[in-house]
Structures are given as C-alpha cells and as structure tokens.
Amino acid sequence: MASAVETKPVEKELGKPHERIAATGGEAAAYAARDADIDVAAIYPITPQTPIAEKIAELVANGELDAELIHVESEHSAMSATIAAAATGARVFTATASQGLELMHEMLYIASSLRQPVVMALATRALSAPINIWNDYADAMSMRDTGWIMIFSENVQEVYDNMIQAYYIAEHPDVLLPVVVTLDGFILSHTMEALELIPRDEVLAYAPKRPRSYRPVLDPDKPISIGVLGGPNWYYEAKIQHVLALRESPRIIEEAARLFEKRFGRSYGFIEKYMMDDAEVAMVAMGATASLVKAAVKRLRKEGVKAGMIKIRVYRPFPAEEIVKALENVKAVGVLNRAIAYGAPVEEPLFQDVVTALAVRGIMKPMVSFVHGMGGRDIFVREIVDMYKKLLDAAREGKSVTRTLFWGVKNLEGKPYI
Amino acid sequence: MERYLGRKYPQGYEDIPLAAIVPWPGNTAELPKHEWRTFRPVINQDKCVRCRLCWTYCPDGAIVELDKEYVTSTGRKYKITFEVNYDYCKGCGICANECPVKAIEMVPEER
Ligand code: SF4
C-alpha cells in the first residue's frame, strides 16, 4: 500500500534534516507518543494494536521514554486509567482495536464529555462474530457518535504526523477533547514504510506541554468534583457545550495542520482532493484504501475517464463544507467504506454523512454507496475501477443506486457485487 | 473557568463550567434540592395532634419540629408545631400517608 504523499526531508530554520527510518504504523504511533514525551500510557494489547503496546513498553524499559506505563487488565481499565491520568494534567496515550474499543465504549463518552485530552491510536479491525482480526472500519465507525475527534491515516508517515497533531489539538484550551488517530489494522500497523521522525525538542516546541493550571485538573489545593451527577436540570446544557466544542474544533485542527506544515513541511487538510479539478465522477474514501483509489483514478485517467477522489482525513467533526465544495461540480458521487451500518436506509455509515452534507444544502446528484474489504478481504485496483464504471452508469442515467452495493461478496451467480 | 460571567452559579449552557465539573465545594447546601417535586405536603395545624409520626417517617428530615405555640380553633393549646421545610421536601407523600388523623394534604405543585 504505497503512499502518494511525498515525505520530503525538511531543511528549514530548525536545522539538520530529520532522521528517516523504516517503521511499521504501530511503531510510528509509539514513536509519536515518545516524541510527544507522554507522561502516562495505559494500554492493553490487542491484535493488531499489539505492536504499539510492545513498542511503548520497550521504549519505557530502555529509558527512551520517561513515562508511567500502567499494565491494565482490560481496555475498559485502560481508558479509565488514561482519563484519570489526563484529569491530573498529565499528557496521556493509549491504543486499542476492535473488541477492545467496544470494551472501552462506555468510557469513550466519559473521556469526551469530561473533556479530557486523551490521545488514542486505533488499529482498525473488524468486529466479531465471526472472530476476525483483520482490517475494516467496523470499530472506528462504532465510535463516531461518542464525541471524539477522529483522524484517519493513509500511510505510516500520516500515522506519526496525525498523532503529533493530535496532541496539539486535544490539549488546546479551545478544544480539550479526546482525539483518536486510526491506522488500518495490519495494512498500516504491521507494514513497514519510510518514516521521517521529528526530534523531541521540535515536537515539544510545536505542541508544548502546558502548565497544569491552564485547565481544570485534580489538585488537592484547589478541590473540584469531576464526573458529577447531571440531572435533567443541567445534563442537556453540558451536552450542548460538548457539541459546540466539536463545532469550534475545526479552527484548531486547521491551525495545527498549518503550523505543522510551516515547521515540518508536510501539509494536511480536513480532506485531500485527488485529481478533482476537472473530475466528472468522484469517489469518497478514507484510510489506507485511499491509496488504492488513487491508483484506480490513475488507471482510469489513462483510459480518458475524468475520475477523481476525495480522501477524508478528519472524520469527526465531519468536514461537510469542504466536501460539498469539492463535490459540487461532479456528475455522480460514490462513497467507499469498509463498514456496515446494519439496517440503515443505505447500509454504509460514511455514505450517510456525505449524503446528509449534500442534502441539507439542497444538492442532489446520483450517488452510489459501496462497501468493500470487510474483515480484511483483499481489494484490488481493478475492482475499484469497476466501481467507478458503476458510478459512470449512475451519472449517465442520472439516478442514484438506492441500496448499498456490497462489492466482492462471493455469490453463486458470480456477480461482482450483491 | 473564566466562563462564569461574574455570577456565582451558571444560568445557561454558555456559562456552565467545562465538562460540568463542580468547582464550589459544599454547594449542595446552597442549591435547590426539591426541583422534581410534583406534590407538596401541607399540614393542617388545626387537625394535627402533634403525634410526631410524620417527623419520624420523613426520609428526608424535611419535617421540622418548632418550639412554636399554637392554639386550635377549638381552643386546644400546643407547645410545639410541625412544619415542612420545602427546601428539602421531595414530595414523596410518606408523611401524608402516615399521619393518623389525615392532617396532611398533598397539593399539586404549579409551575
Ligand atoms: S412529602 Fe416526603 S419528603 Fe416531603 S415532608 Fe412528607 S415525607 Fe418528607
């Protein structure tokens, strides 16, 4: 899954070029936690996140990282300990995947509604049953309404860069929300790519650790109660405050990316547009699959098809304005995801977001929802090319496909989708 | 923390403390504790025989015994008076149920 984003070495005011190593996505996440100089990590290992837990343990053991590593007995405890550590003002980190994320689920709301700047790496993986350890976005999509900021990564470098930016965003006084950075299970977590590291002093200059007093934290000298009962008389107001914090967060997410580019030379947006300038049909994708879609777009362009792609990097808060602007002029929109929203009108979670963003602005155009790659099922460029052809059909007929096309499902008729 | 807009306690979503933390230790003494009451007990002092059962049974200690003299319409004189502290009364109606002479009436709260 080669990356299309170029990782050019940066020689700027900060001096020497950055060190380039070969690393897996799991290692990249751990290195980012190290370079952000975290104080506390509470991690329970779960496939395919395990390399992150292992690497953090190794970094702490060999003295490269001066952090408290809490050996918890479950993910529920991992998230609880991380929230509690954050509540004392510490810079925290945890990581999980799949069923582990589900076990954390109760605490995910607590982290976000208590406004604790927790940073988590999520090695995306399918949900049982049947038991499956391979990649899809079932777990990530299950946390989309928990009030976290969610950033998807396309390659190993993005895992690292997104993690560094996550600390900037989460701990910013105008945000104070937990941030999750995804890395596709195995596809990124276990695959080695070139990774450009940023020295710790430069990371800390970019995302400095703030004094404890900048936000309300547990302090015996200044007692406060965190996690109180909110009856019918105040619960609603607290939740609205959370909604507004998420609505305001794009300003800081954008600022984090702008500053990151200025200092380290790699640029990030809420979405990435690929060959969209003159595109007639566009596919919306996310995570590592985006690289594959880019390859399909290249192939289609050679055939003379004006195809384009939009990659969603920041999934929550959903960058509706940017997406609508990018899709305004295309004839048909396809949405490609590795997750199922069971029983939904169209059973694909990302599709619902994209359509809602367009529909509330009065924009209607042929749309097709594609699901692929569930439970780590391989997906090939030629399949995505076929999806684009389906999209071209929809554009020609001027009609949406009213239900999700499950691509690559084995069926007795030998059809490409059902 | 500077969001309290100069007031001691918040009035709307704009000024509640971040994540609804409570930075005022001991504030339960000052805040309303009866907001969900739908019926309030009203003691008919004329009927009340000062048996103290309501005082005993109230789960919230909301019935108070006062050293206040009271003379009933029939001329009977009591040295003490039982009253309801509406700051604490939750309107459960236990007092009205226990009162042997039905001196307590549960009256709907109007809001
Ligand atoms: S209604 Fe309930 S809470 Fe109120 S005074 Fe009577 S027993 Fe106490």
Ligand code: SF4
């Ligand atoms: S239970 Fe009734 S009679 Fe007895 S003290 Fe209370 S109000 Fe009076």
